[in-house]
Amino acid sequence: MKHRWFLLGGLVIPVTLFLTGCWSSKEIEDLGIIVATSLDLEEEEDRQEEFLEQEGRSGDRPLFTITNQFVTSKSMNSSSGEESSQQSAYKNISETGDAILPTLRNMTLKNEKRAFAEHSKVIIIGENLARTMNLQQILDFFLREQEIRPSVLILISKDRASSTLEATEPLEIPAFQIVEMIRGHDRTTNILPPVTLAKLEGQLNAGSSFLLQNVASRNGTTRLEGVAVIKGKTEKLIGFLNSKELEGITWIKGKGKGGVVKGFDKESGEPIIYEIMSMKSKITPNVDGNGNIVSFKLNIESEGRISEHWVETESTFKNEFLEKSEKAIEQEVKQLVTNVMDKMQQEYQVEVVGFGKQLRIDYPKLWRKVEKDWDEIFSEIPIKYDIKITINDYGTSGG
Amino acid sequence: MKWWKSKFKRLNHNKQQGEDLKSPQSTSEQFTEDFTIDLERLKKEIGHNWDVRFREFQLGETGIQAAIVYIEGLSDKDRIDKHILSSLMTGISEIKVPLSKEFIINHILTISDVTEENDVTGVVSKVLTGSTALIVEGIPNMLVLGTTKEKSRNIEEPVSEAVVRGPRVGFTETLSDNTALLRQQGANRNLSFLHFQVGQRAKKNLVVAYVHEVANPELVEEVIKRVKQINIDIVSESGYVEQLIEDNYLSPFPQLQNTERPDRVLGALMEGRVAILLDGTPFVLLAPVTFSMLLQSPEDYYERWLPSSLIRLLRFVAAFISLFGPAIYISFTSFHQGLIPTKLALSMMGSREGVPFPAIIEALIMEVAIEILREAGLRLPKPIGQAMGIVGGLVIGEAAVRAGIVSPIMVIVVAITAISSFAIPQYSAGISLRLLRYGAMFFAAVFGLYGVVLFFLFLCSHVVKLKSFGVPYTSPTVPYRASDWKDFFVRMPLMMMKRRPNLLRPKDPIRKD
Numbered sequence: 001m002k003h004r005w006f007l008l009g010g011l012v013i014p015v016t017l018f019l020t021g022c023w024s025s026k027e028i029e030d031l032g033i034i035v036a037t038s039l040d041l042e043e044e045e046d047r048q049e050e051f052l053e054q055e056g057r058s059g060d061r062p063l064f065t066i067t068n069q070f071v072t073s074k075s076m077n078s079s080s081g082e083e084s085s086q087q088s089a090y091k092n093i094s095e096t097g098d099a100i101l102p103t104l105r106n107m108t109l110k111n112e113k114r115a116f117a118e119h120s121k122v123i124i125i126g127e128n129l130a131r132t133m134n135l136q137q138i139l140d141f142f143l144r145e146q147e148i149r150p151s152v153l154i155l156i157s158k159d160r161a162s163s164t165l166e167a168t169e170p171l172e173i174p175a176f177q178i179v180e181m182i183r184g185h186d187r188t189t190n191i192l193p194p195v196t197l198a199k200l201e202g203q204l205n206a207g208s209s210f211l212l213q214n215v216a217s218r219n220g221t222t223r224l225e226g227v228a229v230i231k232g233k234t235e236k237l238i239g240f241l242n243s244k245e246l247e248g249i250t251w252i253k254g255k256g257k258g259g260v261v262k263g264f265d266k267e268s269g270e271p272i273i274y275e276i277m278s279m280k281s282k283i284t285p286n287v288d289g290n291g292n293i294v295s296f297k298l299n300i301e302s303e304g305r306i307s308e309h310w311v312e313t314e315s316t317f318k319n320e321f322l323e324k325s326e327k328a329i330e331q332e333v334k335q336l337v338t339n340v341m342d343k344m345q346q347e348y349q350v351e352v353v354g355f356g357k358q359l360r361i362d363y364p365k366l367w368r369k370v371e372k373d374w375d376e377i378f379s380e381i382p383i384k385y386d387i388k389i390t391i392n393d394y395g396t397s398g399g
Numbered sequence: 400m401k402w403w404k405s406k407f408k409r410l411n412h413n414k415q416q417g418e419d420l421k422s423p424q425s426t427s428e429q430f431t432e433d434f435t436i437d438l439e440r441l442k443k444e445i446g447h448n449w450d451v452r453f454r455e456f457q458l459g460e461t462g463i464q465a466a467i468v469y470i471e472g473l474s475d476k477d478r479i480d481k482h483i484l485s486s487l488m489t490g491i492s493e494i495k496v497p498l499s500k501e502f503i504i505n506h507i508l509t510i511s512d513v514t515e516e517n518d519v520t521g522v523v524s525k526v527l528t529g530s531t532a533l534i535v536e537g538i539p540n541m542l543v544l545g546t547t548k549e550k551s552r553n554i555e556e557p558v559s560e561a562v563v564r565g566p567r568v569g570f571t572e573t574l575s576d577n578t579a580l581l582r583q584q585g586a587n588r589n590l591s592f593l594h595f596q597v598g599q600r601a602k603k604n605l606v607v608a609y610v611h612e613v614a615n616p617e618l619v620e621e622v623i624k625r626v627k628q629i630n631i632d633i634v635s636e637s638g639y640v641e642q643l644i645e646d647n648y649l650s651p652f653p654q655l656q657n658t659e660r661p662d663r664v665l666g667a668l669m670e671g672r673v674a675i676l677l678d679g680t681p682f683v684l685l686a687p688v689t690f691s692m693l694l695q696s697p698e699d700y701y702e703r704w705l706p707s708s709l710i711r712l713l714r715f716v717a718a719f720i721s722l723f724g725p726a727i728y729i730s731f732t733s734f735h736q737g738l739i740p741t742k743l744a745l746s747m748m749g750s751r752e753g754v755p756f757p758a759i760i761e762a763l764i765m766e767v768a769i770e771i772l773r774e775a776g777l778r779l780p781k782p783i784g785q786a787m788g789i790v791g792g793l794v795i796g797e798a799a800v801r802a803g804i805v806s807p808i809m810v811i812v813v814a815i816t817a818i819s820s821f822a823i824p825q826y827s828a829g830i831s832l833r834l835l836r837y838g839a840m841f842f843a844a845v846f847g848l849y850g851v852v853l854f855f856l857f858l859c860s861h862v863v864k865l866k867s868f869g870v871p872y873t874s875p876t877v878p879y880r881a882s883d884w885k886d887f888f889v890r891m892p893l894m895m896m897k898r899r900p901n902l903l904r905p906k907d908p909i910r911k912d
Contacts, residue, residue: 025733025847027758029751033736033744071745118737119744147737 032113035090036069036175038161039138040126042096051096064129066103067094067162068115069175088170094162100141117147121175123154123197124215126161127228130237135230136204143201150198153182156212156228156237168220178215181224189250189259189276190243192227208232209350209375211249214240231350232375239348241340248340251300251333252353254281260307261336263328270310274329274389277304283358291366293377296355297384300333305393322391329389341383351378428519434464434536441468441532444523451526456484459491463498464536473529475548482509483531483544500538512545524602551576557659557681559826562698569659574604574678580661581608585668589613595626597640597677601633604678605640608664613671615904621868622673622686637677637684644686646866651834653827654867656685656692663697671905673868687868689902691875691887693828694718699890708889715888717822721832724816725762726839726851728809732758734847750806759844761805765813766836768795773817874902 042051042063051063070091093110097103107115123142125135142148155178157164167174185191192213203210209232216225226242227249241249250256261274282299306325314321344350356374360367370377430437438453445451450473455466465487469479490507504513512530516522517540522532529547554576557569570577578592589611596602607626609619625644634640637657645654658664659681664674667685675684694714699707731739732747739747754761772791776784796814799805816836823829835858842850865872875883880901885891899905 025757025844026736027751028732028736028739028744028748029754031736031748033741033748035741071748116736119741121741149737 026114030113031116032070032111034068034115034117034120035071035173036122036124036165036178037117037120037142038067038069038124038126038157038165039129040065040067040161041128041132043128047096051098061098062132063096063098064133065094065096065162066100066107067092067165068104068107069165069173070111070113070115071173090165090167090173090175092162092165117145118149120148120152121179123152124157124161124164124178125154127156127158127237129161130156130228130230133236135200135235135237139197139200139204142197148197150196150201152197153179153194154197154200154212155215158214158216158225158228158240164215164217164222166217166220167222174222177222178224181222182213186257187259189247189256191224192246192249193255203230203232204235206232208356209352211241211352229344229348229350229352231348238350241343244336245340245343248336248338249353251279251337252281252298252340254279254300261329261332263325263332265309265311265314265328266324268311268313270312271308272306272311272325272328273308274325274391275305275307276302277393278302283355285355285359285362287363287366291369293359293366293370293381295382295384297386298337300337300385300387301390302333302388303390303392305395306391307395322394326389326391329391330387333387333389334385337385337387345379349379350375355381430517430519430522430539430541432537432539434466434534437534437541438466440519441522441534444519445526454484456488458487458498458535459489461491461498466534467531468526468534469531469546470526470529473527473548474531474546475529478510478546479531483533483546487533498535498537500535500540500542503535503538504542508542508544510544510546514543514545515540516543517541549573549575554580560658560660560663560696560824562660562696562701564701565698566660566662568661570661570676570681570683572679572681574606574676577661577676577681577683578606578608581664581668581674584661585665590668593623595623597626597629597631598634599630599632603634605634606676608668608674608676610668610671613669613899613905613907614673615671615906618671618687618868618903619673622675626675634677636680637675637682640675640677641684646868650861650865651831652690652862652865652872653693653825653831654686654688654865654872656688656825657682657827658685659683660697666697666700669910670899671903687866687870687903688872689867689870689874690828690862690872693825694823696824700893704890704892708891711890712888714822714824717819718828718832721816721820721823721829722836723839723851723855724812724819725766725836726843726854727848728812729758729762729840730843730847730851733844738848747806747808750808753803754806755803757844758809759840761809762813762840765795765799765805765809766816766840768799769813769817770833870902875900 042065047063047065070093072087072089072091091111093107095103095107095110097106104115123139125138129138139154142152164178165174167177182191182194185193192211195210195212200210200212210230211227212230213224214226214228216223226240227246228237229239229241230236231238247259250259256276256279259276261276263272263274264270265272280301284297284299286294286297288294306322309325311321314324344352351374355378356367356371359370428440430440438455442453445468446453450471452469452471453466454469455464457463458465467479467483486507486509487503500515516525516532522541522543525543526532531544531546533542533544535542551571551573554568554571556567560569568580570580582590587610591609591611593607595605595607597605605626607619607622622644626640629640629643631639631643641653641655641657642648647654655675656667664683664685668674673686675686677684695711696714699711702710732751736744751758756764772788772795775791776788778784779787796810800807800810820829820833823832839851839854842854844850846853862872863877871878874880875887882898883900883902885896886900897910898908899910901908
């Protein structure tokens, strides 16, 4: 009797295991791996009409186009190396609609493979879309979807976002190129540290203004170009800062890990190149007895080396020259910083660099009062600058 | 005593049977004192055998009848001629009446091993193992003279447990050689050898070895008890002993360690373990054993502790790969593609493009192929075996990929898994993991990584329950014994290992300097 039970148990367990089938099992080669997604506002008439024919339209909602970049497996197949050169390494598929998920589902009609987004690297939002629609709304699906990783980078494109996902080289995958380029942020002050979906969600929920890396496509090559400014209140794009202004932002934040500053010698006018080794900034709010913010003080300290200079008359060994150079660099940094501060305070009237954060830490009660209209309040507050550059190295040559 | 409690009902059942069988043997026939009748009886018992020789002669010039019985080939003819026949035939010149057996033993026979026997079956069984029986007219009992010819092969390096550094000595098939090897290297008056005979139809000598002042007496008692319960026609190899005395015959894990190396046996004895040596096999059993011991090699103690620890850790990794390698591949490619780094996922996608099977079938094809290849390589004559191995490896590795049956990454996974299973020093542990690998693969195919974890939990719950001679199989992890961790993942310096493993509960826990 005991043996019979044992036998029965031994049979039932494997049978039930296999009756379940391999549910949710999907072989890797049957997946269409999405590496990038771009979102654009749809303005082309014929596309709109095409959509109208298929779906009908509810109300007068703006339409947008989603482009998914799929990696084609053939390019990765090493065993058939001869064929690979003809075929592109990626495949972009676009679909138009007025909500994200139905549009993505429609993509099934065009692609034989099941879309799989866990390897998705970037989401690029076109300028027009970001200007007209709320970012929270645009990204709602991506924030909810489990397949999308919170580590996806969010970028803004000045042009049509889908065109940044095109590459001239057929074997390159543009999504990977963009990710690799952003990795370079610790070697230059011209690239914003990557903003992931997780970081962005925090910013959106806090209602504060922030910056997103901007990417542009010029003559088929994709390059990073400045940043886009998102206003916290509306969660819409209000403008752009160019590379020079982004440099200023990096200096204010003190988060740069490397990069160069080009200062000019006063007498000869020749350039002196300062290489940043370390960078530190400190924001001090100055509040009077009535609880009014008088001013902010911005301390910037940096150490670095002279990696190149064109001033023939001077020797880097001389302390006078070093001091002179430090002054020149300080001048240049101040220029960068005030420039961008002016633009933010006057033109855009946003605060994206962390003055509010510092105020929140130092005067939490006061912050609660000003939190709602911080962007506007901030644009009225004067800022004092204190910039200190120390050159403690001049490379391997003293001449 | 509770601690050494044996749970094995099957063995107890056998014990009772064994006692029933023994009873008729005790009423065996005695010899009469008549020379011719006794000789006839012996001839009736074994005379029909071709290899049994009867030699009748007279004692010197006395005219007293005598005969010897021996087995051709099994007994040492030289010794019989020189020390028995020549002494008996020429050494007695005058009649000493009555001719006493003491006189023959003390003055005539120049042979060391002489016993008296008056029981027919006793004499027959001794003659059958190479002794010579001597019957002399007028002397009541038979004399059994030890003339067994030593037939042993040379002591060679064990094939199954090769080490780079360490003695090149392995056990042989001769029991006395094996015990001698242990005595020689571990000269210690406390080294005890207890002798037993096992097998109902063909008796075999079995020796239980332990160090008297070290081994836990309850453990020794338990081993002896289990050995005594063995009830089987013939015990051909120590594998029979292992299977008949182990704790749980349903478990895939070996619960006794087998080894060909005297140094390993001595090391185990000094830790307080018990060894079981059987005549006719070079494989000695060690009890009790834990899983971590199966991943240790004697070489671990011969090399310095840092490299040894590293290699030991590597073996744990190898055991893990050997068990879960293909399972993890299956679960990653069919369920958790998001866990693979993007670039690797893309190349895996590319390499699996065109493979018509799901990952589980692909893995099964390769795993079964490599198991067949291994088995075939083992059976084939050595020179052909090597050639077949190369051809088979090439065919499977290269042609199967070209034909699009499997993907190149699968070949890598299978190769790493196979190599890993060879890195496990104990063959018996290696084949257990090989067996369990298929279970892991099926679980992975049905449930993905969740299934692999599930399988691992099943395995853990079994192993934690498993005991080898009262010692938990997973010690020193479960139950946790911190002092035994010194010789677990890491082999600590020898001077730090002043205590014997606690899990064996040795009589004397301190190692002598």
